[in-house]
Amino acid sequence: MTTGSGRRPRSRLLPDTAPWRSSRDFRLVWTSGAVTMLGSVFTLTAIPLQIADATGSPLAVGAVGAVELVPTVLLGLYGGVLADRADRRTVVLATEVALAALSVLLLLNAVRGGPALWPLYAAAGCAAALQGLQQPSLEAMVPRLVPHDQLVAAGALLSLRWSVVGLAAPAAAGVVIATAGVGTAYLIDLATFLVSIALLTRIRPVRPAREARSPLPGDLAEGARYVARRPDLVGTYLVDLAATAFALPTALFPFLADELDARWALGLLYSASAAGTLVAAATSGWTGRVHRHGRLVLLSGALVGTATAAAALTSGIWAVLLCLALAGAAHWVGDAFRTAIWNRSIPDELRGRAAGLELLVGSAGPALGDLRAGGLAARYGIRAALRTGGLACLATSGVLAAALPALWRYDDRTDPQVAAVRAARRTDGPAEGPPTGAAA
Template identity: 80%
Template sequence: MSALLARLLPNTAPWRDSRDFRLTWTSGTVTMLGSIFTMTAIPLQIAHLTSSPLAVGAVGAVELVPAVLFGLYGGVLADRADRRTVALVTEVALAALSALLLANALLGTPAVWPLYAAAGVAAALQGIQQPSLDAMIPRLVPHEQLVAAGALLSLRGSIATVAAPAAAGLLIAGAGVPAAFLVDLATFLVSIALLARVRPVPSERDAESPQLGEFVEGARYAARRPDLVGTYLADLAATVFALPTALFPFLAQELDAVWALGLLYSSAAVGSLLAAATGGWTERVHRHGRLVLLSVALVGAATATAAVAPGLWAVLLCLTVAGAAHWIGDTFRSAIWNQSIPDELRGRAAGLEMLIGSAGPALGDLRAGGLAARQGILAALRTGGLLCLGSAAVLPAAFPALWRYDQRAHGREPSPAESTP
């Protein structure tokens, strides 16, 4: 039994061996915990002030354009500037944004437009920050520990999204929305202090002023690799079609369980946490592409089943399974990206990955909110799941290179020239 448990538990070697990975991991955990308080508070405020599913879903549309524009620049910046510095400066700016949200919430009647403005500005700042954070990781841990590092980063996100939504719901119910923004601000201050202790991670390229046109080089590299393109489309299929968070305030009403809103938000994270806590097996899998594609199928099936599940607890179980499947897909996508993309392109590749990661949920919220407004909450949930499942059937045939991907062929980073099929 102890041997089996050891094989299932995640490998903590990156956390033990690398001081800077440990600081970055902890900083990100603290930031995520606080940010989820804000992510819970904003849709609740909009739902309360507008009573419109479409208005809640529109938050994703507001985030999309800044995420695209600034994510492009953030990827280029990560290949030119010190990645730690970029992460630290944007973290300070995000803390200031939380302070402004707190000020708006303390008004007698909070205005709606600052909520959308804050969502857009936060998306822009995260677009600049995330490529640098992602591109730092292969510089902080050895190549052979990248899968383990990716699993630990996923575990971090799972811990935050399990603990924070329910806590945020209870805090908002007891102390009001301003308390959620205050918690977010406090966690940013802690995160800033931790990031400041990370050693610089300078670019290996000449320190010229970054030009947005340089992103094209990274995009061309990705386009020459159908296995990478397949991972991006798999991510989009799972998030555009089967990540229905915009529906949760209204799904809770549909289920006559408004008290369970926090559980709906955290259910997918519970699945992710369970998968991450038993994710030691991921280091023994070599066909990473197959796990990416199979995870999309499982996400779609679980989401579609949630639409016909008999009652709250069955819905929560389906969403938990979907969360576990999302974790599997995220872990193996991250492994493919980190193992096979050269460092001189990693910032721009991370920018592209961040764009996909931002665009998917944003488009998914808009799709789910618009469809729910026309056909109802459960129809939007069911249709999204079936579309995701259908995508999982098409992707292996469209991108056989992803289905065949074997991490044993990527013991070292290929050059851009070597990446051409």
């Protein structure tokens, strides 16, 4: 049986691969990112393990997050300006080379007789700084590599890549480290960086849309003013912040596993959200037929909060895992449509700075969430911390829907910002491709 559009109903749920087929450069970026992410998981697993072995202190391991947060935030803001001033391909390539050099240093430290502790913290901080510089350029490249009407599908494919790697790579890293040691993990990371660099060199230059006309502080201020003038954009940042600060309870998982008498399921608690995002990304074909993106952002935030609160009210481990997977799937939906709003409606000359602000929110939210969850759990208990976080996320989505009607009404078929960006792409960018789906 086929639908009126000629596509089988099942195929309409599968991810839209039009960006992959239409853009060679997008295929290279997608593959490069998948390879890099795979190797990075090995290093992100090895560094805390080395610190734990050397110190035996949970506080020493937790300090890695503090070391990473500040450079990510500071360099992310500068990276956003750099993405709008420099060739984005060059920025991504240069930072990838520097990250490969860090892998060499970590490898040398691992194979020496007694690995030193300070290089692990230094490498974590430097890697966070480099990723803060790289991420805005990497995100701002995508709207220049695929036709404007394929940006929703491109975001879904990028998210699918993250979901697959995020689910499979930690288990592989654990096996490799347990059997071959941390040195092998760093060697694998270095090899993936070399492959990624080779792929990135084949991408065409992605030069800035305009020459820099003001000093650095002026560029930062211009980007912030642009976002502040658009309540729909402000709303996307706030929904994301609420979801990560209130309903991302990873800090509670070890204690939740003990409370459920299911210590064996700790790994499943950590991977449940990734499993949900993988299912959502693998059935993302419907996203190209939705146009009220702001509404989906708000509804997904409400569902994340509801699922997290439901996890606090259940007593069985499998029910908790199901709720966490549902929250992960809902978070993916919100991320997909947030990215669609950003990519389709923000002018190219401001896209890097907007990505820098995204990175700031994305880094602050989980850090604040761990602090909130840990403090409430210590005072009121694990279930109370989980329940209040979910309800706060749900309430925030409702308040934002009422306070920011521009986000609720956002429709990419009629939004003037989308029309302006589409017109600019037709004039300056690559040729437009056919629409990815029928109107919804």
